[in-house]
Amino acid sequence: MPRRAADETRALLIRIGMKMLVTKGVAAGVQHIRLQEVLRHAGLTTGAAYRLWADQTEYQKDVAVAVVRHRADHPTDQARSRLQSLIDEKAPLDEVLRQGALGHIGLETFASRLFLVTLALRTTADSWPELTEASRERHRDSIEKFADYYSYLMSEYGYRMREPYTVRQFSEAMAALGDGFAVRTLEGLPHIMIEVDGETWPLFGIAARGLVREFMEKV
Incomplete structure (x- = not known):
């Protein structure tokens, strides 16, 4: 050799x-x-x-x-692949949020496992400066990509940011929410499911819907 x-x-x-x-x-x-x-x-x-x-x-x-x-895929690729057909069919925004949340908690792929491992490393990043900087770079990139994606969703559904909020602030809030529920997964805690108006919602989806209603308004 x-x-x-x-x-x-x-x-x-x-x-x-x-x-x-x-x-x-x-x-x-x-x-x-x-x-x-x-x-x-x-x-x-x-x-x-x-x-x-x-x-x-x-x-x-x-x-x-x-x-x-490392990125197994684009930060918004999974969301787009799961939700684009619903968006194209003009499904209610609540349904898009519900399905997005169900997909987020139900993924069992290499990419989802990599995300959890990455999250666990980021929580201890202060021990190594190089790891801290890599973690911050990843966060900045994710926020930028999701801000673009949320802007696209708002355009499709006729929403805008409510004063004084910005789409970046909404993206930061959603990222914190998603990371928090991912930590629950790392801890082995089951996802909390709730019946709302005859539909099964994960608690993550209900919380995301609350953020949408606070941060956004119809044009």
């Missing part, structure tokens, strides 16, 4: 560590992602790793930052 360049070896070991972290989940940060096990998966010797990182902690730091920076 031809010898890998240092950059190729580094990328390989980071990828394996990321996959192991997403598969195993977060336990005390990334301390359970052991470099020796990663090397065994890669079929490499210890020397290959320690030419790239001074110690295991430096490797774990790079894995954590790589996970936080």
